[in-house]
Amino acid sequence: MKIKNICCIGAGYVGGPTMAVIALKCPEIKINVVDTNLKKIRCWNTKDLNKLPVFEPGLSKIISKTRNKNLFFSTKVEKAIDEADMIFMAVNTPTKTSGKGKGMAADLRFVKKCAMQIAKFSSSDKIVVEKSTLPVRTAEKIKDVLKKENKNLNFEVLSNPEFLAEGTAIKDLFKSDRVLIGGDNTESGKIAVNSLVEIYNKWIPLDKIITTNVWSSELSKLASNAMLAQRISSINSLSAFCEKTGAKIDEVSNAVGKDHRIGPYFLKASIGFGGSCFKKDILNLAYLCQYYGLMEVADYWLQVIKINDYQKTRFSKKIIDYMRKNKLKNVAILGWAFKKDTNDSRESAAIDVGFNLLMKGARLTIYDPMVNQNKILNDLTTYFKIKNIDFNKKIKSKIFICSSIDQAINTSDVAAIITEWDQFKDYNWNKLSLIKYYMIFDGRNIIDENIKTKLYKIGN
Numbered sequence: 001m002k003i004k005n006i007c008c009i010g011a012g013y014v015g016g017p018t019m020a021v022i023a024l025k026c027p028e029i030k031i032n033v034v035d036t037n038l039k040k041i042r043c044w045n046t047k048d049l050n051k052l053p054v055f056e057p058g059l060s061k062i063i064s065k066t067r068n069k070n071l072f073f074s075t076k077v078e079k080a081i082d083e084a085d086m087i088f089m090a091v092n093t094p095t096k097t098s099g100k101g102k103g104m105a106a107d108l109r110f111v112k113k114c115a116m117q118i119a120k121f122s123s124s125d126k127i128v129v130e131k132s133t134l135p136v137r138t139a140e141k142i143k144d145v146l147k148k149e150n151k152n153l154n155f156e157v158l159s160n161p162e163f164l165a166e167g168t169a170i171k172d173l174f175k176s177d178r179v180l181i182g183g184d185n186t187e188s189g190k191i192a193v194n195s196l197v198e199i200y201n202k203w204i205p206l207d208k209i210i211t212t213n214v215w216s217s218e219l220s221k222l223a224s225n226a227m228l229a230q231r232i233s234s235i236n237s238l239s240a241f242c243e244k245t246g247a248k249i250d251e252v253s254n255a256v257g258k259d260h261r262i263g264p265y266f267l268k269a270s271i272g273f274g275g276s277c278f279k280k281d282i283l284n285l286a287y288l289c290q291y292y293g294l295m296e297v298a299d300y301w302l303q304v305i306k307i308n309d310y311q312k313t314r315f316s317k318k319i320i321d322y323m324r325k326n327k328l329k330n331v332a333i334l335g336w337a338f339k340k341d342t343n344d345s346r347e348s349a350a351i352d353v354g355f356n357l358l359m360k361g362a363r364l365t366i367y368d369p370m371v372n373q374n375k376i377l378n379d380l381t382t383y384f385k386i387k388n389i390d391f392n393k394k395i396k397s398k399i400f401i402c403s404s405i406d407q408a409i410n411t412s413d414v415a416a417i418i419t420e421w422d423q424f425k426d427y428n429w430n431k432l433s434l435i436k437y438y439m440i441f442d443g444r445n446i447i448d449e450n451i452k453t454k455l456y457k458i459g460n
Contacts, residue, residue: 335419
């Protein structure tokens with residue numbers, strides 16, 4: 001089946017960049033990215049490409065080449081669904097906050113709503129592609145909704161999980177390690193799978209396009225994120241051990257990474273993993289293990305989350321202990337995004353650290369090159385609400401959002417580097433040498449107080 005028209009429901013971190021690259025590589029296909037969030041759509045259509053709702057290196061250049069040619073952003077969901085041959089579902093799948101599975105299971109209400117819209121607005125057969133990260137056997141639920149709401153049409157449901165790392169999403173889309181497509185082993189299912197294979201094969205070699213059944217595809221995404229998060233928690237647990245024994249975590253990481261069976265990736269100590277996927281997917285995986293009675297397996301994966309939380313608490317405590325010892329109050333938080341080269345702050349370690357410091361009476365000056373003031377304050381407001389603590393005027397008066405590194409550290413006694421932005425690494429920290437009390441805590445390399453590096457300095 002030759003695809004001529006694609007609709008993507010969801011104009012976020014997955015839908016926007018993915019559809020932009022497909023539009024660039026497949027100029028013969030018309031692509032409509034739709035979302036009910038008018039503000040987000042307006043940002044995608046803005047003339048100022050520096051104000052796109054998603055920041056990814058290289059994305060604005062692609063948008064400039066494809067937007068309003070064969071790539072369109074709008075709120076016209078009904079029209080886009082009806083015109084499409086293939087529909088990508090790229091909606092949010094947060095962790096449930098109530099009901100069965102609260103705090104662990106994936107909340108599929110947006111997925112179900114999306115499926116109902118597809119069934120309602122379709123007047124011809126469709127290929128429906130799961131792009132969001134979903135629990136195993138979600139495709140079955142999507143099929144049930146589609147069949148129940150529209151018995152007259154045939155809907156083929158595929159799983160095509162994204163494996164994008166924010167900050168390198170465009171690079172990942174251009175040169176993917178693999179593209180995974182899961183579909184039914186039926187004649188119509190095979191045709192649907194081949195239709196999607198043909199699209200990716202415009203730029204991805206066939207040997208990197210893996211086809212599986214739907215359930216294997218869905219589980220592979222959860223498993224990949226769980227394994228990556230596990231490596232981060234493993235090396236972070238060793239960083240705590242290094243600080244107690246005098247070993248150097250960078251040297252340990254380098255030595256371990258030289259083993260070809262292990263490799264060097266995701267072996268850098270940090271404050272902990274963040275972002276929209278790792279924690280959510282591990283909790284979802286653990287919940288599914290519990291559902292099938294695999295309690296020991298669930299406990300194993302939950303320990304990865306526990307170590308991650310421990311690392312953020314440990315980092316906060318190092319700062320708090322130093323401040324208490326020297327009777328200091330002012331802390332510069334450098335970086336709010338969960339990693340460099342993105343404006344996404346979901347589950348960022350900076351939120352936890354900021355909260356912990358505010359609870360100890362610290363005054364915060366916060367700077368991130370891509371995350372704006374509203375987002376930072378909204379993150380803190382939400383976090384305080386989760387903790388059932390009033391985010392009152394007294395606490396808010398201790399938070400100052402800055403527009404540069406210099407402004408953030410000008411009145412601070414301590415700097416906490418949370419996000420590994422290149423400009424923090426390149427900053428001339430030597431000019432702080434005359435300040436009596438000044439310590440820089442580098443979150444990418446949690447440092448013992450007795451060890452000095454170029455990103456760690458105590459004045460005379």
